[in-house]
Amino acid sequence: MEWTASGRILAVRPHGETSAVVEVLTTEHGRHAGLVRGGRSRALRPVLQPGNKVRAVWRARLEEHLGALTIEPEELSAGAIMEDALALSGLNALCAMASLCLPEREPHPNVAGAFELVAEQLSEPDVWPALYVRWELGVLADLGYGLDLRRCAATGATENLVYVSPKSGRAVSAEGGAPWKDKMLALPGFLTGSGALAPGDIAAGLRLSAHFLDRRVLWPADKRLPDARARMIERLEAAGRL
Incomplete structure (x- = not known):
């Protein structure tokens, strides 16, 4: 072989x-x-x-x-990028998450291609954190656990989607999710194409992907999110990029 x-x-x-x-x-x-x-x-x-x-x-x-x-x-x-602590933290998180989440010897060309895209943009701190969030959500989708962010799970609306149900992984509108807003996960606008990147969006996106990666991929396999990801978040926060 x-x-x-x-x-x-x-x-x-x-x-x-x-x-x-x-x-x-x-x-x-x-x-x-x-x-x-x-x-x-x-x-x-x-x-x-x-x-x-x-x-x-x-x-x-x-x-x-x-x-x-x-x-x-x-x-x-x-x-x-050894002298760029922020970029290096992103690269280390990418590698650690891919090693932890992807099944061995199982091709995932979309994940590998997106990995390459993020890695190539690590010198652009205005760009790569959002790409990284999309990459984690792409890992979920490629493993069969993709989120449904197309329309509100409660009303069917396609606009003003601001939440994600922590149970179903489906988007919820501001109106539809109002009674349960304290239990919902925030859905940043850049993930639905409804707005430019806003302060707090990267943090919200990372919390969103972490919730479902932990619940659907890692916890069933008795794994947990790697320290490299936590260090990346610390670096992003220190740099004002969350």
Whole structure:
């Protein structure tokens, strides 16, 4: 068994004294792990960093084996933004969430493509936080748990959608949700195309995606949101980007 693909490194775990188990996210093969021999060497350490774009060759005798990965660098994104704490926090959160939420060896080309889009925009703090929120909601949708933000679950209205039901994941209008507004999740306008990004929208979007990722994806698998995501939120708050 063998394949070759471009992808992003998601996670690196030491294996033995000199090797590492490396997870990569590719369009064709999804989240896929393999053993990189010599992965803890001085030469490979700068390459084997979460977020770096690489050319990966995976080989194994049988498909179910861990297999061996050969890695060649294509774009060392982690090193390029090392001095930008906000961008680096976004990259680390992307990698941690993809590693945590995506099933192994299951292609999710839409998620991988959107991951690439967010990673390419990390130098633009006015842009990438909103893209990141959309990416998390895209992960939910690709896993079969997408939110229905098209019309109000209570009235059928398509305008003035300002809430999301925390149970059903369906949008609710201001009028339809008024009796239960204290129990509703806020729906920022940029997610429905009803307005430009406003103060508080990123925070609301992150709370929205976190609620459903935790409830529908992570909790059933006895997992929790990663620390890297919490650190990203702290950085966004400190930078006034929430």
